[in-house]
Amino acid sequence: MLNYRHLYYFWVATKEGGIARAAERLDMAVQTVSTQIRELERALGHALFKPAGRSVELTAAGAAAVRLAEQIFQLGEQLPLAVREAAQSQGVRLSVGISDGLPKAAVRHILEPATETPGLHLVCVEDEFDDLLADLALHRLDVVLADRPAPANPNLKVYSHPVGDAALEWYAPAGLAAAADIGFPACLERMPLLLPTRHAAVRARIEDWFERRGLRPQVAGEFEDSALLAIFGESGMGAFPATEWSHDELTGHRALTLVGRCTEVVEHFYAISAERRVQHPLVQKVLAGRRTDVGNGLSA
Template sequence: MSELINYKHLRYFWAVAHEGSIAKASKSLHITPHTISGQLSLLEARMGCALFEKQGRNLVLTEPGRTALKYADDIFKLGHELSSVMRSSASCNQTDFMVGVASSLPKTIVCKIIEPAFLIPDGINLISTEGPVSGLLADLSMHKLDMVISDAPTNTTQGTSVFNHYLGESGLTFFGVPELKKRLAPSFPKSLHHAPILLPTEQFGIRQLFDQWIHSQKIFPDVVGQFDDSALIKSFGQRGLGVFFMPTAIADEVCQNFGVQVIGQTNEVKHRFYAISAERKISHPAVLAICKTARTSIFSD
């Protein structure tokens, strides 16, 4: 092979090999299938052999393709290790700490989770981005992020190259303005039946767990609003438009910041939190600080 490999093309090959199809790789990489297909053709032409063959609707690695995948696995693993070592090296001037946050998470608890990173000796420059977990995980797998914070673990199937680190869990606390507390607190949770309530949308795991819980209790609130953004839930709750829930771990902060009161609590529904990184064994000092504090302080109860 007379020419050097284009490592972007190799990355596309690596993704298709692990995802099993160009369509799935397109979603994980956020690149059009046409682009991936074209780049794979260039890579095969440069290598002088076919890397995939079609079996029905699926792409299956050829013998040369299996050999190429072994090398690609090693290449991207070494690339990640180099990135981690350089970021955590005391002699390196890189202090950026890039965190992706699932858009569904309450910002108050995200702040508590991330805050310990600022206390590490060398200091950090936090760069935070927010969005759907699928897009954040794609950036994490390509080392554009150091960590993703989510309330659901990702499926660590072969090829994802990301790992879940459980931080802890919290029960739910329900809040409302004083008038709602006076009416609903004495017979909580039965009082939630036909009560106005503000909820996260059904795409979020905590909403699904909440729905299962109230249905098991034969409680059917009056859903007056559903939101992707937890900040909007709290803002409308502050205005007295309905009851809302947040993790019990931030109950005091919610009451102080939004002028609402606790109506009731339950530990029958648990809101779980995860740090997701590209490291099986964490070495990044900021991620280490976050995991340690979350497990010993924030969610210790």
């Protein structure tokens, strides 16, 4: 078993810029700190420091060790707060990572079974997909929602569960939609279009649909964030696609017009967990709430 006290002395030495300064911070003898770090090196089977003039510097193995040590002790610093919050909370906490650009209506729809839980404390964090998977593997998150499954990676033990499929629909301000009266989808050639960037998994499916339909779109803008895309569409910049789960918000709150339904293009959604057999009761609710009726905007 790794001796975390030895690892801590090594980490402090890297933060302080040397063993002597680490010993001063730890209020220990230099020889003691040096001995403990050598014990760590023996346990790991590699030297972590190498001479550099009158001082020392990290080896390649040492640099790799300090990156992981940084994560370990950052988590350690969070432990007292997490325990205190858990002890004081009367409800159930659910920490959800949301892949950047994921439609907010889809997030709300997927999490709906969990949000009905009394005393729920929901924490949603939006970030890059790869960064969220790293946080999930370190158990900083309970689940990650994304528009793609986690890539195969033997060093990253995470598991993807399909939780929804939603067909796309096209929306535009009433004035813009009225100007294109030749039927859907041909009318899309008469309007400027706003699209998700190629960062979104659905972008390739949209372009494939354009090609199969023989459409030559006039792309006026590309957006990673679906909410920002809708705002610019509402302003009159162009027609844009959104999942059918967004219909009520777009036609009601934003007063946009439905131009046409595109059941041939479906956006897929996944809940990614750090366990093959999910233990968190609220993540279990999310997975149990999945359905298969794509026509109704629900799926498994």
